[in-house]
Amino acid sequence: MSCKMCGREAEKGVYCTQHGLAYANLEDGYPKWRYALGLSWVEYLERVGKISGTGRWVKEIIANILS
Amino acid sequence: MFKRALVITEKPSSARRLASALDENGKPNRGRHGKVSFYISYRDGMELVVVSAVGHLYTIVQKKGGWTYPIYDIKWVPSHKADKRSSYTKQYLKTIIDLSNDIDEYVSACDYDQEGSLIAFNIIKHGLGEAALGKSKRMLFNTLTKHELVKSWENRQTLDYPVIAAGKVRHEADWLYGINLSRALTITAKKRINTKKTLSVGRVQGPTLRFVYDLESRINSFVPIPYWKVSAETIIDEITYPLEYEKPRLEREVHAKTVAEECRGKDGVITAIEGKEAKIQPPAPFNLGDLQQEAYRVFNYNPSVTLKIAEKLYLSALISYPRTSSQRISPTIDVREILVKLGENIRYERDVTTLAAKKRVKPRQGKKDDPAHPAIHPTGNKPGLLKPEELNVYDLVVRRFLASLGKPLIRSKSTVDIGVNGHTFYIKGDHTIDPGWTLFYQPYFKSKDTPLPEVIVGMVLPITKLSTRRQYSKPPARFTASSLVRKMEDEGIGTKATRSNIIDTLRRRGYIRGQKVTITGLGSNVIEALAEYSPDIIDVNLTKTLETELDRIESGTGSAEEVIKTTISTLDAVLKRFKEKEVEIGASLTRRT
Numbered sequence A: 001m002s003c004k005m006c007g008r009e010a011e012k013g014v015y016c017t018q019h020g021l022a023y024a025n026l027e028d029g030y031p032k033w034r035y036a037l038g039l040s041w042v043e044y045l046e047r048v049g050k051i052s053g054t055g056r057w058v059k060e061i062i063a064n065i066l067s
Numbered sequence B: 001m002f003k004r005a006l007v008i009t010e011k012p013s014s015a016r017r018l019a020s021a022l023d024e025n026g027k028p029n030r031g032r033h034g035k036v037s038f039y040i041s042y043r044d045g046m047e048l049v050v051v052s053a054v055g056h057l058y059t060i061v062q063k064k065g066g067w068t069y070p071i072y073d074i075k076w077v078p079s080h081k082a083d084k085r086s087s088y089t090k091q092y093l094k095t096i097i098d099l100s101n102d103i104d105e106y107v108s109a110c111d112y113d114q115e116g117s118l119i120a121f122n123i124i125k126h127g128l129g130e131a132a133l134g135k136s137k138r139m140l141f142n143t144l145t146k147h148e149l150v151k152s153w154e155n156r157q158t159l160d161y162p163v164i165a166a167g168k169v170r171h172e173a174d175w176l177y178g179i180n181l182s183r184a185l186t187i188t189a190k191k192r193i194n195t196k197k198t199l200s201v202g203r204v205q206g207p208t209l210r211f212v213y214d215l216e217s218r219i220n221s222f223v224p225i226p227y228w229k230v231s232a233e234t235i236i237d238e239i240t241y242p243l244e245y246e247k248p249r250l251e252r253e254v255h256a257k258t259v260a261e262e263c264r265g266k267d268g269v270i271t272a273i274e275g276k277e278a279k280i281q282p283p284a285p286f287n288l289g290d291l292q293q294e295a296y297r298v299f300n301y302n303p304s305v306t307l308k309i310a311e312k313l314y315l316s317a318l319i320s321y322p323r324t325s326s327q328r329i330s331p332t333i334d335v336r337e338i339l340v341k342l343g344e345n346i347r348y349e350r351d352v353t354t355l356a357a358k359k360r361v362k363p364r365q366g367k368k369d370d371p372a373h374p375a376i377h378p379t380g381n382k383p384g385l386l387k388p389e390e391l392n393v394y395d396l397v398v399r400r401f402l403a404s405l406g407k408p409l410i411r412s413k414s415t416v417d418i419g420v421n422g423h424t425f426y427i428k429g430d431h432t433i434d435p436g437w438t439l440f441y442q443p444y445f446k447s448k449d450t451p452l453p454e455v456i457v458g459m460v461l462p463i464t465k466l467s468t469r470r471q472y473s474k475p476p477a478r479f480t481a482s483s484l485v486r487k488m489e490d491e492g493i494g495t496k497a498t499r500s501n502i503i504d505t506l507r508r509r510g511y512i513r514g515q516k517v518t519i520t521g522l523g524s525n526v527i528e529a530l531a532e533y534s535p536d537i538i539d540v541n542l543t544k545t546l547e548t549e550l551d552r553i554e555s556g557t558g559s560a561e562e563v564i565k566t567t568i569s570t571l572d573a574v575l576k577r578f579k580e581k582e583v584e585i586g587a588s589l590t591r592r593t
Helices: A017-037 A041-050 A056-066 B012-022 B089-098 B114-128 B146-154 B161-192 B205-220 B253-263 B288-299 B303-315 B335-343 B349-356 B388-404 B436-440 B481-491 B499-508 B521-533 B540-554 B560-580 B582-589
Strands: B003-009 B029-033 B036-043 B046-052 B058-062 B074-078 B105-109 B136-138 B226-236 B239-245 B267-280 B409-420 B423-434 B460-462 B464-472
Touching: A017 A041, A017 A056, A017 B205, A017 B226, A041 A056, A056 B205, B003 B012, B003 B114, B012 B036, B012 B046, B012 B146, B012 B303, B029 B089, B036 B089, B046 B089, B046 B105, B058 B114, B058 B161, B074 B089, B074 B114, B074 B161, B089 B114, B105 B114, B114 B136, B114 B161, B161 B540, B161 B560, B161 B582, B205 B481, B205 B499, B205 B521, B205 B540, B226 B253, B226 B460, B253 B423, B253 B464, B267 B423, B288 B303, B288 B388, B288 B481, B303 B388, B303 B481, B303 B499, B335 B349, B335 B388, B349 B388, B349 B436, B388 B436, B409 B436, B481 B499, B521 B582, B540 B560, B560 B582
Parallel strands: B003 B046, B003 B105, B105 B136
Antiparallel strands: B029 B036, B036 B046, B058 B074, B226 B239, B226 B464, B239 B423, B267 B409, B267 B460, B409 B423
């Protein structure tokens, strides 16, 4: 199965190793953001997607989820 | 009839310097053999024919077979026969061979390291014949000053065979890794797409590229986390001071807002004043990595540029041998004598006078040591006309050396605690009590004093400009060429002489780019293909283990044959896997990114 972001071979589920790492970080970050600002998952994704320090692979995943 | 010695140096400029130092009248006769200069000096009733190589005059080639892999059968041949780009070395080798008639003793006077030892050994063994090895001696020196060269001549030793063996194994192992892996990558990629591009990877290149790749992965997968800072100001004697909140980071916005609401419009009361002195010891003199890092910080010089400049300063007898890991100055080095000579340079006269007045002038010793060389230090010889960048590096080395002889820097650090409605804010200040060594390290050391106002416990202060600010955690900083050299050094891969060149090679190959180093699509493809199909090659432990083995060979406790045998068996397993998985690896290498 191919990664739905880049076409590399997907390791587990739908993402390759690289995008899988980015998605795992995105999931890990959500409880901290929810604690900090009380945001929903979608609000969280929208905010993180606009920050300049957010990683390229993370932004690609966010754009895909929100599209 | 004079006895005759053939003295071989590593580079033409060191031949001239060595011949002048060893000639009893300081005026050697200069001869020409074609376009190559050589020198005749007289000393101790001997005629010394001083002639130079121009780096390595011999190199490795495969014994047979075409442009394929695996290749394990290799031999040493003159460099000019192996590569047209090395054709300039032919005349140097010919000169040495032609001048070697009626010689009673051969002397290796190349740089005091594995490369230097191997350069002379190859010339003597392959160019002059095995019998010449039996009549060969080695000069060992850390600076090209007259005093040290004469001492080294008088104490010349038997050839340093363990060092030569380590150098030879390093070259052979690197050749085997480099040629086989590069061919495997290139052939595999070419089977997939029609390209003229040659892919390459080496024993140290692979793990170094992996560092960049791993960091890039962390940056690409980074998720910033928000936090809040509470800050405020107070005014004392009409001067505004910034206040820091007791918790540098608050994890919830609501907490930050609560602090601000509870403190807004309130006065603060000073509850404590604390002060302490911090003693900062002088820095140790430079090793090569430290010098490269500092030259990058101060002048923005690429590490390989700094190395080239430092080598030139060494060949001009202005500084000691730069390819050293040591941060220590051995007790045999006469520091006072160096100071006296440096004091003749108006640039350093005042600082030297201050230091020379001390009863004891002992440099601060660092932790890192190098059995062959001391830390980089000035010889004291007065520089002639130097280019601006050479003068910069020279001055940096001198000032670091002088700073290492200085007293500790003493700073006073103070904190005033201010209670505001159950919360605590701080005013922090610091100032210099004794500049110590920093006086000698100007203009490369800068510090800013932030003195505290006169205050007492119980004093009431107004709290102004109370604010909260949201910030985000930042992704890791990208490597610079300098911090990548440091990472390689910390991980124990490459040598002090090769690290910066390896980074340049990765750039030339199109694997990395930019001042803030980023990995290219091609670089990522190479790492991902290797990570999947031959992870050992980019594992730092493989090359680290080899470095340890090379150290063992150099110290006379390791076996050169065993290391080559292990290298071949490791490679063989990797290359077999390459052959089996050519289709998959080819696809991975040529993936669009």
